[in-house]
Amino acid sequence: MSQSSEIFLAKSTIKSADLDHRRTINFNMGRYNSAVPKGKEQFANLELARQRAKNLKWRAIETLDKQLEDFELNFTRRGGKVLWAENAEQATEAILQICKEKNCKMLVKSKSMVTEEIHLNKALEKNGIESVETDLGEYIQQLDNEPPYHIVTPAMHKSKEDVARLFANKLGTDPKLTPQELTGVARNILREKYVQAEVGVTGANFIISEIGAVAVTENEGNARLSCAFPKTHIVVVGIEKMLTSLTDLALFWPMLSTFGTGQKITVYSSIISGPRQPGETDGPEEMIVILMDNGRTNILKNPKQRESLYCIRCGACLNACPVYKNIGGHAYGATYSGPIGSVITPHLQGMKEYKHLSYASSLCGNCTEVCPVHINIHELLLENRKESVEEGMAALSEKMAWKMWRLASLNRRMMNMGNGNMKSKVVNGLFKQWSRHRADLDFSPRTFNEMWKDQFKK
Numbered sequence: 031m032s033q034s035s036e037i038f039l040a041k042s043t044i045k046s047a048d049l050d051h052r053r054t055i056n057f058n059m060g061r062y063n064s065a066v067p068k069g070k071e072q073f074a075n076l077e078l079a080r081q082r083a084k085n086l087k088w089r090a091i092e093t094l095d096k097q098l099e100d101f102e103l104n105f106t107r108r109g110g111k112v113l114w115a116e117n118a119e120q121a122t123e124a125i126l127q128i129c130k131e132k133n134c135k136m137l138v139k140s141k142s143m144v145t146e147e148i149h150l151n152k153a154l155e156k157n158g159i160e161s162v163e164t165d166l167g168e169y170i171q172q173l174d175n176e177p178p179y180h181i182v183t184p185a186m187h188k189s190k191e192d193v194a195r196l197f198a199n200k201l202g203t204d205p206k207l208t209p210q211e212l213t214g215v216a217r218n219i220l221r222e223k224y225v226q227a228e229v230g231v232t233g234a235n236f237i238i239s240e241i242g243a244v245a246v247t248e249n250e251g252n253a254r255l256s257c258a259f260p261k262t263h264i265v266v267v268g269i270e271k272m273l274t275s276l277t278d279l280a281l282f283w284p285m286l287s288t289f290g291t292g293q294k295i296t297v298y299s300s301i302i303s304g305p306r307q308p309g310e311t312d313g314p315e316e317m318i319v320i321l322m323d324n325g326r327t328n329i330l331k332n333p334k335q336r337e338s339l340y341c342i343r344c345g346a347c348l349n350a351c352p353v354y355k356n357i358g359g360h361a362y363g364a365t366y367s368g369p370i371g372s373v374i375t376p377h378l379q380g381m382k383e384y385k386h387l388s389y390a391s392s393l394c395g396n397c398t399e400v401c402p403v404h405i406n407i408h409e410l411l412l413e414n415r416k417e418s419v420e421e422g423m424a425a426l427s428e429k430m431a432w433k434m435w436r437l438a439s440l441n442r443r444m445m446n447m448g449n450g451n452m453k454s455k456v457v458n459g460l461f462k463q464w465s466r467h468r469a470d471l472d473f474s475p476r477t478f479n480e481m482w483k484d485q486f487k488k
Contacts, residue, residue, distance in 0.1 A: 031386075032382060032383045032384075032385075032386065033383070034383045034384055034386070035385075035386035037363050038361060038362065038363055038386055038387070038390070041357070041358075041360065041361040041363070042356075042361040045356070045357045045360075046356045051358060052355075052356065054186075054187055054188070055355055055358070056355070057189075058183070059349055059355060062291070062292060062349050063349075065291065065292025065293070066288065066289065066292040066346075067292075068292060069287070069288035069289075069292040069293055070288055072294050073284075073288075079281060079285065080285075080402055080403065081404060082281060083281055083282060083342075083402060083403045083404075084403045084404045086273065086278050086282075087273075087339075087340035087342075087403055088340065089274060090239075090272040090273055091272070091330070091336060091339050091340065093274070094269065094270075096239075097239040097272045097274055098239070098269060098272065098321060100239040100240070100242075101237055101238070101239040101272070101321075102242070102321075104241055104242025105242030105303070105319060106242070107242065108242065108303055108304030108305075108307065109305050109307070110242070110303075110304040110317045110318070110319060111316070111317070111318045111319070112318075112319050112321060113319070113320045113321070114320075114321050115320050115321065115322045115323065115324070116323050116324070117323065117324050117325075118147065118148035118149070118324050121148050121266060121322050121324070122148050122150060124320055125154075125266070125320070126153060126157055128229065128262065128318060129154070129159055129228075132228050132229055132261070132262050133228065134159055134228040134229045135159065135160065136159070136160045136162065136226050136227045137154060137159055137161045137162070137227055137228070137229045137230070137231060137260075138220075138224055138227040138229075138231070138255075138256045138259075138260065139151075139161055139162065139163055139230070139231040139232070140164055140165055140230075140231070140232045140233070140246075140248070140253035140256040140257075141163075141165035141167070141168050141184070141233070141248070141253070142231070142232060142233030142266060143178070143233065143343060143365060143366065144233050144266050144267060144322060145231060145233065145266050146178060146365050147324065147365040147366075147378075148266070148322070148324070151163075151172070162223045162227070164220050164224070164250075164252035164255065164256055165184070165248075165252050166185075166213060166216055166250060166252075167183055167185040167186075168184050169216055169220065170184070170188065170193055170196065170216075171184050171185055173196055173197075173200045173201075174188075174200075176360070178359070179358065179360060179367075180345060180348060180367070181343050181344075181345040182291065182343070182344065183345070186359075187358055187359070187360075190208075190209050190212075193212055194206065194207050194212060201215060203215055220252070224255045224259040224260075225259055227256075227260045228260055228261065229260050229261075229262045229263075229264060230256035230257050230259065230260035230262070230263050230264070230314070231256065231264045231265075231266065232246060232253045232256050232257050232264075232265055232266075233246070233265070233266060233267055234246055234265050234319075235247050235271065235282075235286060235342070235343070236271050236272070236273045236278075236279065236282060236342075237267055237271050237272055237319070237321075238272075238273050238274075238276055238278075239272060239273070239274055240274060240275045240276055241276050241301075241303060242303060242304075243276075243301050243302060244265050244301075244302050244303075244319065245273075245279055245283075245299070245300070245301050245302075246298075246299075246300045246302065247283055247286060247287065247295075247296045247298070247299045247300075248296060248297070249291075249293075249296050249297045249298065250297075250298075251297070251298050253298070253300065254298055254300055257302060257313075257314060258313055258314070260314060261314055261315045261316065262314055262316045262318070263305070263313075263314035263316070263317045263318070264317075264319075264320065265319045265320065266320045267319065267321060267322065268322055268323075268326055269321050269322065269323055269326055269327075270326050270329075270330075270341075276301075279301075282342065283295060283296070285342070285344075285402045286342050286343075286344050286402075289344040289345075289346040289400070289402040290344040290345055302317070305317040324378065325377055325379065326339065328378070329374060329377045329378075332377070334413050335373070335410060335413060335414075337405055337406065337410065338370065338373045338374050338405060338407075338410055340403045340405055341374075341405060344402055345368070346402060347369040347370050347396075347397035347400060347401055347407055348367065348368030348369070348370075349400075350369075350396040350397055350400045351368050351391075351396065351397055352392055352394065352396070353391055353392060354367065354369070362375075362387060362390075364379065364384065364387070366378075368397075369391065369397035369408070369411070370397070371387070372388050372390060372391060372411060373407060373410045373411060373414065375387055376388060376414055376418070381418055381423065382421075382423055385414065385415075385423055388412075388415050389415065391408065391411050393408050393411065393412070394408070395408045427463065431460075442479060445477055445479065446477055446479060446480055449475055449476070450473040450475040451473075451475075453473040454470065454471060454472055457471050457473070458471055
């Protein structure tokens, strides 16, 4: 058992028994579930829109090498710079080098999962650079020294009372402040940071090869401020965020907002195609895009898993997953949690260390059902399990257990042997490791075959 799997079991055991956590999540999920159906009404034919979105992502991923080159060519024409990072270390080193050249003491950062993936804040802190999260949810998590809980809503697991107590402890505010007042406190603090920062860092929801631009959609305006006020704007983005055409955004922006929050469209949607041009009054003097691999080509070269690169990070599969709703986002021990995280993390960070995530699923298929780009998530989880076994990562005891199970399942006499209580005792006694973190197997008193014979006298 890997260290990551031991941590996962420990955290999930504690969190699944936390009733306060469950109440908070059920409340927040309930608001999401009531908003999303209304947002979907904007699509005349939702299934057609989802299939078209999948086809557009298929085209972008299948021609990714060409699209990336086109993006670089078109982006650099307007004075932008493109850096290529094979892994997290290269991306972090590039950002630190830029900060050094700009004599950066403070950096403002909008919400970005890819910067969480490379642990950018820790690297900046080690080098004496203050990094300030400007998204409200991310700012709350940074104050509490926690990673994001959810891909879209980083502080979903916190109630308004939790946030009020946190602000009181960290910022000295009144612990009885309302959500509106708490937001005002954060706004006043962060506005000063925008004008003080030498460098701004954002992610990108999409990158568009046709025009060489990045597309960012948000509800708070922090990404716009992070890229417009500082003199240097750095975009860190995974290579899979590619779209081939500007017109694709007409589908993907509403799709992302609807499946992410239930909105028809988010409040702020920006297309940024380079640094400030001659005659323009605002924008950064320098803009650099870091195109990051960090294991994505491992997925790209896998014909079956490649489909997971279509993900637009809406978080719908997390909100639908019964496992995620019980154990929470932090139990996964990875940047990307929930069903899609369980699919991609073993390929991004190593199958041996993270194969257990692919087993942390009921395989109910709800994640596949709600995915806006029709990724067959539950099938990819099964494929991960298959790959881990083929790579020799299954223990001997596990192999023997499944061999015995197969032998019994293919032998009708063995299946009908003994009553349900006897089978339950034998199996649960033999496979104690299985029932350590699962409910005991409970066999029915009689098999279907026996009941069929009795009913039809055969």
